[in-house]
Amino acid sequence: MNMKKIVATLLLGSITLALAACGNESTSSNPQQPTTPNQGQVSESRGSVGAEYQALFQTSVFVGDSITEGLSFHDVLKEENVLAGAGKTAEFALQDMAELTKRDPEHVFIHLGSDDILWPTDNPKTYSMKNYAKLIGMIKEKLPQAKITLLSVTPVTSEAEELEPRYKNINDYNQGLKDLAEKENLGYVDLSPVFSNGSDDLYDSDGIHFKPEFYTRMLDLLKDQVE
DSSP states (O other), X not given: OHHHHHHHHHHHHHHHHHHHHHHHHHHXXXXXXXXXXXXXXXXXHHHHHHHHHHHHTTTEEXXXXXXXXXXXXXXXXXXXXXXXXXXXXXHHHGGGHXXXXXXXXXXXXXXXXXXXXXXXXXXXXHHHHHHHHHHHHHHHHHOTTOEEEEEOOOOOOHHHHHXXXXXXXXXXXXXXXHHHHHHTTOEXXXXXGGGTTOOXXXXXXXXXXXXXXXXXXXXXXXXXXXX
């Protein structure tokens, strides 16, 4: 009997230790738990910053590629104010006309070109401008009351340009955009002032896309277009 009691006691102790270990493992297996409140605070902070811009640009739609998509990805603007996606070119943006017309914006900002420059054709700029003009024509036809503003293609870092030499054509492409805006009697905004106070901290790790601060600076530059 004594031996049975000893065995039972040892068995009960082993079970208790095992349960305690499982509890500790469950707690330590989710290292994100302690940072959840901080993450919530960051989201809340971004939300409060975004509220001002969301109100200001509530009747606008930004048409563009993955760089433009960062406006909604970083919660600077609401998704309904951004019509963009990775790999979008002026040609592909033509497919979004039905959705753009449905949203019926008062102001359309077009921010395309970063992918157009890389298009595998003999003259990407000429090819892109042809589709860009077609896109503008469709917007004028479907949304005759909407104000259209073209935005310059943003620069990339020297490291990104070294990896993809075609980015050296950004300035030339932007001149084409400026000429197109004049021809079509549209607004054109050069985004280079966004980078005038230093840009190293604005870029994401690839040297092409951007962190949230870029988008707030960009919208600050565009305020007078909608006020």
